[in-house]
Amino acid sequence: MSLTFESDDLHASLRDETLGSVSFLNEVMRRYPDAISFAPGAPHPTLYDDLDVPGSVNRFVEHLQTERGLSRTMALRALYEYGPSKGLINELVASALAEDVGLSVHPNAIVITVGAQEAMLLVLRALCRSPNDFLAVVEPCYVGMIGAARVLGVPVVPVEGGARGVDVGEIRRATARVRKAGGRTRALYVAPDFANPSGVIMDEVARRELLEAARAEDLVIIEDMAYGFTAPPAARIAPVKAFDGGDRVVSIGTFSKICMPGARVGFAVADQTVSRRFGPTTLLADEMALIKGMTTVNTSPICQALIGGLLLAEGGSLGARARATGARQRSRLSHLLDVLDRELHDSEMRGRVSWNRPDGGFFVRMQLLVEVDGALLEICARAYKVLWTPMRAFFVERGGERELRLSASYLDLSTIDEGVRRLKAFVSSLPR
Amino acid sequence: MSLTFESDDLHASLRDETLGSVSFLNEVMRRYPDAISFAPGAPHPTLYDDLDVPGSVNRFVEHLQTERGLSRTMALRALYEYGPSKGLINELVASALAEDVGLSVHPNAIVITVGAQEAMLLVLRALCRSPNDFLAVVEPCYVGMIGAARVLGVPVVPVEGGARGVDVGEIRRATARVRKAGGRTRALYVAPDFANPSGVIMDEVARRELLEAARAEDLVIIEDMAYGFTAPPAARIAPVKAFDGGDRVVSIGTFSKICMPGARVGFAVADQTVSRRFGPTTLLADEMALIKGMTTVNTSPICQALIGGLLLAEGGSLGARARATGARQRSRLSHLLDVLDRELHDSEMRGRVSWNRPDGGFFVRMQLLVEVDGALLEICARAYKVLWTPMRAFFVERGGERELRLSASYLDLSTIDEGVRRLKAFVSSLPR
Numbered sequence: 001m002s003l004t005f006e007s008d009d010l011h012a013s014l015r016d017e018t019l020g021s022v023s024f025l026n027e028v029m030r031r032y033p034d035a036i037s038f039a040p041g042a043p044h045p046t047l048y049d050d051l052d053v054p055g056s057v058n059r060f061v062e063h064l065q066t067e068r069g070l071s072r073t074m075a076l077r078a079l080y081e082y083g084p085s086k087g088l089i090n091e092l093v094a095s096a097l098a099e100d101v102g103l104s105v106h107p108n109a110i111v112i113t114v115g116a117q118e119a120m121l122l123v124l125r126a127l128c129r130s131p132n133d134f135l136a137v138v139e140p141c142y143v144g145m146i147g148a149a150r151v152l153g154v155p156v157v158p159v160e161g162g163a164r165g166v167d168v169g170e171i172r173r174a175t176a177r178v179r180k181a182g183g184r185t186r187a188l189y190v191a192p193d194f195a196n197p198s199g200v201i202m203d204e205v206a207r208r209e210l211l212e213a214a215r216a217e218d219l220v221i222i223e224d225m226a227y228g229f230t231a232p233p234a235a236r237i238a239p240v241k242a243f244d245g246g247d248r249v250v251s252i253g254t255f256s257k258i259c260m261p262g263a264r265v266g267f268a269v270a271d272q273t274v275s276r277r278f279g280p281t282t283l284l285a286d287e288m289a290l291i292k293g294m295t296t297v298n299t300s301p302i303c304q305a306l307i308g309g310l311l312l313a314e315g316g317s318l319g320a321r322a323r324a325t326g327a328r329q330r331s332r333l334s335h336l337l338d339v340l341d342r343e344l345h346d347s348e349m350r351g352r353v354s355w356n357r358p359d360g361g362f363f364v365r366m367q368l369l370v371e372v373d374g375a376l377l378e379i380c381a382r383a384y385k386v387l388w389t390p391m392r393a394f395f396v397e398r399g400g401e402r403e404l405r406l407s408a409s410y411l412d413l414s415t416i417d418e419g420v421r422r423l424k425a426f427v428s429s430l431p432r
Numbered sequence: 433m434s435l436t437f438e439s440d441d442l443h444a445s446l447r448d449e450t451l452g453s454v455s456f457l458n459e460v461m462r463r464y465p466d467a468i469s470f471a472p473g474a475p476h477p478t479l480y481d482d483l484d485v486p487g488s489v490n491r492f493v494e495h496l497q498t499e500r501g502l503s504r505t506m507a508l509r510a511l512y513e514y515g516p517s518k519g520l521i522n523e524l525v526a527s528a529l530a531e532d533v534g535l536s537v538h539p540n541a542i543v544i545t546v547g548a549q550e551a552m553l554l555v556l557r558a559l560c561r562s563p564n565d566f567l568a569v570v571e572p573c574y575v576g577m578i579g580a581a582r583v584l585g586v587p588v589v590p591v592e593g594g595a596r597g598v599d600v601g602e603i604r605r606a607t608a609r610v611r612k613a614g615g616r617t618r619a620l621y622v623a624p625d626f627a628n629p630s631g632v633i634m635d636e637v638a639r640r641e642l643l644e645a646a647r648a649e650d651l652v653i654i655e656d657m658a659y660g661f662t663a664p665p666a667a668r669i670a671p672v673k674a675f676d677g678g679d680r681v682v683s684i685g686t687f688s689k690i691c692m693p694g695a696r697v698g699f700a701v702a703d704q705t706v707s708r709r710f711g712p713t714t715l716l717a718d719e720m721a722l723i724k725g726m727t728t729v730n731t732s733p734i735c736q737a738l739i740g741g742l743l744l745a746e747g748g749s750l751g752a753r754a755r756a757t758g759a760r761q762r763s764r765l766s767h768l769l770d771v772l773d774r775e776l777h778d779s780e781m782r783g784r785v786s787w788n789r790p791d792g793g794f795f796v797r798m799q800l801l802v803e804v805d806g807a808l809l810e811i812c813a814r815a816y817k818v819l820w821t822p823m824r825a826f827f828v829e830r831g832g833e834r835e836l837r838l839s840a841s842y843l844d845l846s847t848i849d850e851g852v853r854r855l856k857a858f859v860s861s862l863p864r
Contacts, residue, residue: 001705051512057486144726264731294549296547300735
């Protein structure tokens with residue numbers, strides 16, 4: 001059977017630059033397997049070398065036995081059966097949040113999700129209930145958040161983040177624009193710690209300003225905590241949710257970057273109370289769990305047990321693991337920045353290429369003098385055997401046209417060296 | 433923070449009878465832990481007693497090493513990293529479909545999903561791209577399908593299934609009703625094998641009529657294969673997709689009922705070609721994978737490895753496992769029917785209660801003379817310590833008001849005996 005869709009189809013609604021770029025990138029990577037790719041935002045694979053997956057799962061099973069007085073058979077059943085939509089390891093996650101990032105929340109306010117991606121989908125659906133409910137996003141913005149909004153048909157309004165990661169005037173302008181269109185801005189998505197892809201970290205003052213603006217505009221803040229662990233120890237800042245007024249923040253996290261992506265375990269902290277004209281008052285986390293029943297039913301209890309076991313191994317904390325992983329990722333990032341300085345900073349290159357110098361996160365943002373799109377990536381892959389991500393995918397309407405994103409997270413140091421040499425050859429070939 | 437939503441809120445759009453009933457049921461089960469519950473549609477927990485989870489995962493890892501010439505470290509990385517959105521075990525699933533249900537499909541046309549639930553969400557989003565695209569569902573209908581439509585805001589039109597599981601006249605009436613409302617019926621959801629909750633199996637003639645009606649009305653059929661394995665060997669019928677004209681069928685399956693729900697692995701077969709005014713022709717499975725990138729990114733490769741290992745253990749088939757599990761579930765169902773006959777068929781009960789007698793599936797549909805709702809369930813739980821599911825949750829608009837669903841799948845035979853005795857006491861207490 002052949003299905004034909006009009007131009008106002010899925011791809012238009014999902015916007016090719018958002019979703020299309022992901023599959024296009026995968027396709028290019030597949031066709032040029034010997035290219036060095038600065039594209040993936042995945043953790044370095046050595047992260048898994050010391051992981052004992054069966055051992056971790058088993059540790060959690062023993063914990064269940066002790067905690068609930070279960071036989072081994074009954075504890076295993078809790079892993080193999082359907083589980084509660086809200087999750088199985090909520091208490092362990094709550095204790096890790098308190099221990100590791102100073103966020104004190106009740107386990108009932110946590111929903112365990114299939115990665116941070118599902119958390120984004122669920123919180124969006126729980127908050128944006130009418131076609132006039134808009135999501136605002138600080139730009140450039142993680143494609144997964146824009147994509148979740150596209151999947152649900154939630155309209156998105158961009159907010160320029162600027163050098164501090166937040167600009168109160170820009171927030172005000174965005175909400176005014178939405179009001180003018182007859183809508184209401186329900187939530188604002190922000191990644192305060194070395195955002196993907198901007199690399200900006202919001203300082204304490206910026207976080208307070210953000211909360212003040214959210215209060216003034218009556219917004220929920222959706223805070224993505226993915227890269228907080230990459231901050232240098234001295235630069236670490238508490239999550240926005242931990243500040244005064246943080247009760248209007250929903251915090252989203254993932255275990256993909258410090259444990260493993262393959263577990264597909266993330267979470268949301270959603271302790272807002274929800275009142276309805278009819279029906280009882282609930283927590284936003286309960287509403288998200290209700291919706292989760294219709295997206296994935298529950299997050300695999302086996303995968304939750306794996307993460308739970310890792311948490312138990314370090315006394316209900318991922319602090320030590322996060323610090324070690326963060327340090328390794330920072331050294332990779334600073335190596336990339338050093339090599340860029342060495343290779344691309346000579347007089348021949350001056351004015352043709354520039355980049356930012358973040359202290360954490362996985363990403364470097366690079367500016368060229370030419371249009372950066374899929375066609376240029378294709379040329380670069382074929383002729384120079386090096387890959388990166390066009391920046392335009394991270395903008396809602398337009399932006400990033402002459403920029404690209406480099407990720408240092410997945411590559412060995414020597415591969416970074418060779419990759420930058422190839423990048424130099426590529427940049428040298430571009431018209432001035 | 434307290435959020436207030438108007439009455440046109442999530443619960444209205446998701447409809448309390450759909451989602452609310454699930455959480456209400458969980459809540460009632462939590463409050464009456466000593467009640468016998470005929471509610472869960474979960475497989476009997478002895479299903480897991482012979483499963484060797486680490487062994488299964490390991491078998492798949494060894495398969496990856498051989499298949500792709502990988503070291504053990506590299507094969508393990510494929511499980512621990514992000515994986516392809518489309519899946520990691522597509523070839524094994526394709527071979528099992530050919531072997532076990534006679535469905536011959538290319539691995540590229542398969543998407544591995546987080547349970548059948550995510551497959552429903554993805555196929556719906558891939559097919560229904562404008563607000564005027566309707567989903568038709570054969571009623572009574574699995575709540576998860578109605579729920580997925582509610583989450584995405586896809587309008588749903590009911591089609592009365594009747595005793596044969598399909599009524600061509602009803603399909604025509606539903607599509608005409610949609611057209612009159614300015615819409616287009618894009619797809620029809622049907623569970624041809626002992627549907628949850630109707631217990632109806634569509635015979636070969638009915639399957640052909642369904643396909644003919646789908647052709648005439650230009651619908652995609654979404655076929656849910658969940659309960660096919662419970663058919664008595666002589667009554668087994670090929671999936672609708674395997675019949676002539678089956679190219680317009682998307683088949684959805686799950687490993688929850690014959691392997692384990694906790695793996696959260698399901699799949700969709702979507703081999704339709706998709707043409708767009710702009711852009712290349714793709715498979716519907718590719719479009720679903722693209723959307724999956726924005727819902728869960730990918731299905732946990734560890735969980736896929738577990739299922740893959742089980743498939744490998746039996747030579748790329750789940751046939752033997754499905755037959756054994758199916759036989760055990762049938763014996764549980766026929767035991768429930770026998771006990772109902774024995775306990776509820778006396779003269780005192782005549783005319784007050786009736787039920788169907790399906791040959792497969794997990795469920796019995798029971799009719800009473802009174803309104804069956806949450807309030808009645810609450811009374812039954814408190815006073816008679818027995819639980820069931822009100823049937824109204826399975827209807828889009830209205831229906832099932834005096835019916836309930838009993839599941840025999842999760843209970844031991846002796847518990848079924850005691851549960852039916854309690855049901856009898858409950859039914860006896862109802863006004864005539």
